[in-house]
Amino acid sequence: MAVTPLAIKYRPKSFEDLSEQESIVSILTNQVETKTFQHAYLFIGSAGVGKTTSARIFANMINDGKGRPIEVDAASNSGVDNIRNNIIDDSKKKSLDSEYKIFIIDECHSLSNSAWQALLKLLEESPKYSIFILCTTNPEKIPATIISRVQQFKFNRISNDGIKSRLVDIYDKEKEEDSEITVSDEALDYISKLARGGLRTAITNLDKCLSFSKSVDLDVVINVIDTVNYDTFFSFTEKLINKDKDCINTINNLYNSGKDLKQFNLDYMKFLLDVMSYIIFNNIDSTDFPKDNNVISKLDKFKDKEEIILNIIRVVKDLNYEARFNSDLKTLFSITYLLYCGE
Ligand SMILES: Nc1ncnc2c1ncn2[C@@H]1O[C@H](COP(=O)(O)OP(=O)(O)OP(=O)(O)O)[C@@H](O)[C@H]1O
Ligand SMILES: [Mg+2]
Structure with missing residues (x-):
């Protein structure tokens, strides 16, 4: 039997269970208490921060647990027919089993x-007992005419601490079901950091690590999750610091x-930052690096190289720009770094 992914198994069913997004929760809860609903809502935010989850919880609260919202995944049904058939006609009929007919239009x-x-017309006519909750990661693609007719809520990325505490909760619950699993604190820390604010990403990565090994430590996370290979960046940086022309070998190998190479350059910029x-904050927690002694000792070697690293950052930043207009990236990268080493 296929197992339920952890991100679905632990999808919050109530606002009490939702991580962060407190101000949104308090406004929506207040609307339910005072029964002052808007006709249309727009939930904006990056992937996996709770938009669809909140839309479902809110819909359930509006209808006091009765009926179910009608969900349309616009990414798979983007045609006008679907909107016309499923929503326009439907929204004019009053719901039989609940007070409001609620449409969640995802993506x-x-x-x-x-x-x-078609949707705009509908929002202008405003069928009395229909409520629309639109969700998106790309608000810039929403027509201005729609934007002006909806109440917007911007969902924040979840903080590293928020992600970690959710992962700890999930880990505790999973451990109750299978006492053999262990996940180290460093592993949970690193999974949280890697997710860059996306809670679904973090839970999915934890899931992936647990299906690889019942005992998840930092090495498992580094192995299983497709992270940047820091070793390459560290040795490349050491070569550049020493102005070692052998650095073009790294470019060759890559x-x-x-x-x-474009992606390498972007990742390398992030690494240098x-x-x-x-160096500035003297604290591994201010970075996306794993809390690993090996990494820390390599970083410590850069502590008195601030000026040189800033120079490298200038080169990498310019390269990022030039790469946009150049089709032979291998030559561009090799020449740029050779020139840097020859300066
Ligand atoms: N704020 C949150 N609190 C608790 N769990 C969350 C939260 N946000 C996301 N999750 C977890 O991630 C999963 C996906 O969340 P959800 O579908 O709400 O994300 P989304 O913001 O709609 O993302 P997308 O833009 O990719 O559709 C949930 O099932 C849940 O496990
Ligand atoms: Mg969603």
């Missing part, structure tokens, strides 16, 4: 132009192993 940025027009954060 609404994928709706076609004509679907938006190219030959099929790595996308984290190195600088470590």
Whole structure:
């Protein structure tokens, strides 16, 4: 039997169980208490921060647990027909089993132009007992005419602490079901950091690690999750600090192993920023690095190299710009770093 993914198993059923997003929860809860609903809502925010979950909880509260909201996934039904058939006609009929008919239109940025027009008409007519909750990660794709007719809520990324505490809760519950599993504190820390505010990403990664091993430590996380290989960045940086022209070998190896050099450059910028954060704040928690002694000792070696690292950052930043107009990235990268080493 297929197992339920942890992210679905632990989807909150009430606002009490939702991590963070406190101000949104308090406004929506107040609307339920005072029965002052809007006709249409727009939930905006990055992936996996609780938009769909909150839409379902809110819909359930509006209808006092009766009936079910009608969910439309615009990403898979972006045609106008679907909106017309499923929503326009439907929204004019009063719900039989609940006070309001509630439509959750998920990933609404994928709706076609004509679907938006149809929806707009509907929002203008405002069938009395219908409520629309639109969710999106891309608000810039929503027509201004729609934006002006909805109440917007911006969902924040979840803090690292918020993610970690949710992971700890999930881990505790899973451990009650299977006492053999263990996940180290460092592993939970690192999974939280890697998620960059997306709670679903964090839970999915924990799930992946647990299906790889019942005993998850930092090494398992680094192995299982497709993280950047820090070793390459550390040795590349050491070469650049020493102005060692052998650095073009790294570019060669990356190219030959099929790595996308543009992406490498972006990841390397992020790496250097984290190195600088470590030097400035002298604290591994201010970075996305894992709390690993090996990593810390390598970082400590950069502590008196601030000026040089800033120079490298300038080169990498310019390279990021130039890469946009150049099709032979291997040559561009090799020449840029050779020139840097020859300065
Ligand atoms: N704020 C949160 N509190 C608790 N769990 C959360 C929260 N946000 C996300 N999750 C977890 O992540 C899963 C996905 O959340 P949800 O579907 O609400 O994300 P979303 O914001 O709609 O993302 P997407 O933009 O990708 O659709 C949930 O099932 C839950 O396990
Ligand atoms: Mg969603």
